[in-house]
Amino acid sequence: xxxxxxxxxxxxxxxxxxxxxxxxxxxxxxxxxxxxxxxxxxxxxxxxxxxxxxxxxxxxxxxxxxxxxxxxxxxxxxxxxxxxxxxxxxxxxxxxxxxxxxxxxxxxxxxxxxxxxxxxxxxxxxxxxxxxxxxxxxxxxxxxxxxxxxxxxxxxxxxxxxxxxxxxxxxxxxx
Amino acid sequence: xxxxxxxxxxxxxxxxxxxxxxxxxxxxxxxxxxxxxxxxxxxxxxxxxxxxxxxxxxxxxxxxxxxxxxxxxxxxxxxxxxxxxxxxxxxxxxxxxxxxxxxxxxxxxxxxxxxxxxxxxxxxxxxxxxxxxxxxxxxxxxxxxxxxxxxxxxxxxxxxxxxxxxxxxxxxxxxxxxxxxxxxxxxxxxxxxxxxxxxxxx
Numbered sequence: 489x490x491x492x493x494x495x496x497x498x499x500x501x502x503x504x505x506x507x508x509x510x511x512x513x514x515x516x517x518x519x520x521x522x523x524x525x526x527x528x529x530x531x532x533x534x535x536x537x538x539x540x541x542x543x544x545x546x547x548x549x550x551x552x553x554x555x556x557x558x559x560x561x562x563x564x565x566x567x568x569x570x571x572x573x574x575x576x577x578x579x580x581x582x583x584x585x586x587x588x589x590x591x592x593x594x595x596x597x598x599x600x601x602x603x604x605x606x607x608x609x610x611x612x613x614x615x616x617x618x619x620x621x622x623x624x625x626x627x628x629x630x631x632x633x634x635x636x637x638x639x640x641x642x643x644x645x646x647x648x649x650x651x652x653x654x655x656x657x658x659x660x661x662x663x
Numbered sequence: 664x665x666x667x668x669x670x671x672x673x674x675x676x677x678x679x680x681x682x683x684x685x686x687x688x689x690x691x692x693x694x695x696x697x698x699x700x701x702x703x704x705x706x707x708x709x710x711x712x713x714x715x716x717x718x719x720x721x722x723x724x725x726x727x728x729x730x731x732x733x734x735x736x737x738x739x740x741x742x743x744x745x746x747x748x749x750x751x752x753x754x755x756x757x758x759x760x761x762x763x764x765x766x767x768x769x770x771x772x773x774x775x776x777x778x779x780x781x782x783x784x785x786x787x788x789x790x791x792x793x794x795x796x797x798x799x800x801x802x803x804x805x806x807x808x809x810x811x812x813x814x815x816x817x818x819x820x821x822x823x824x825x826x827x828x829x830x831x832x833x834x835x836x837x838x839x840x841x842x843x844x845x846x847x848x849x850x851x852x853x854x855x856x857x858x859x860x861x862x863x864x865x
Binding site for chain 1: 696697698699700702703705706729732733734735736737738739740741742743744745746747750758762765766768769770772773774776777778780781792793794795796797798799800801802803804805806807808809810812813816822825826827828829830831832833834839840841843844845846847848849850851852854855856
């Protein structure tokens with residue numbers, strides 16, 4: 489996959505998801521992992537892990553994918569690709585009232601977000617099939633889900649405890 | 664600041680270059696915003712504190728109006744706000760300054776952690792530990808993100824039907840997710856485009 493193709497892909501996916509990092513996961517999984525096969529779902533998950541423990545916008549993890557495929561240049565180019573549509577803000581500032589149909593955009597993004605909920609769970613199934621192979625991974629997944637969803641722990645703490653559980657199971661020879 | 668907007672058009676033009684905030688200060692504010700945890704709302708809180716409360720560079724009403732506009736820009740709201748404030752306080756160069764500040768912290772950390780992943784690949788035993796340690800946790804984060812986005816979806820409603828249709832379209836029919844997302848947006852426009860807000864609780 490050439491750098492240009494990657495940038496165009498990232499730009500389009502970021503734009504159609506309105507810059508929502510998690511919502512981009514199903515698109516990247518379907519295209520880069522299952523479609524073109526240039527990325528493993530483990531690599532995509534690693535990138536998303538970075539997004540959870542990094543400050544700033546949640547869509548900057550595409551820089552990780554850029555770095556994996558094209559090094560530092562790829563990381564920079566992907567970052568430019570996700571911020572570029574931000575310049576649409578300028579014409580909006582000047583002519584908001586004159587643009588017809590702009591008031592429909594919140595309804596559009598609402599429908600898009602709702603559809604993305606279904607897509608995120610679909611992607612979870614497909615990534616899970618590839619990554620959660622042994623029962624130790626399943627246990628760690630369930631534990632992490634409980635820590636993040638029910639106990640609302642900080643992502644770093646969730647990662648640390650998950651790592652301890654997994655490493656413990658490995659050390660005891662269970663996996 | 665906004666001398667030339669016509670009547671009936673309350674949207675002022677972005678202020679002229681060289682406003683009350685210098686380029687250096689602009690960069691500093693957006694680096695600080697880019698260091699905020701908690702995604703968009705964390706960033707918004709920093710911008711509010713710096714631009715509205717501390718420096719009084721912009722009033723609260725204008726701040727909220729720009730936030731509302733930024734939400735409809737297909738880049739992420741905070742990116743759009745960086746462009747808007749960059750332009751307002753320092754012209755075209757300002758947009759680049761604000762954007763650089765905003766993405767710099769995340770970009771540096773992301774590249775460093777991805778480079779670390781590259782190092783793992785030279786030690787297979789370390790790489791093999793990932794699927795039993797942090798990768799299942801990352802998948803859990805994705806589920807949590809889905810649940811959070813769908814907070815008002817999981818009850819008997821049109822929203823639930825739409826989300827379920829997208830799920831089945833992806834899993835059973837194997838449709839392209841971009842197509843499904845845009846179809847969801849189109850459905851949203853039809854379902855929620857009229858009578859906005861006034862019949863929210865139903």
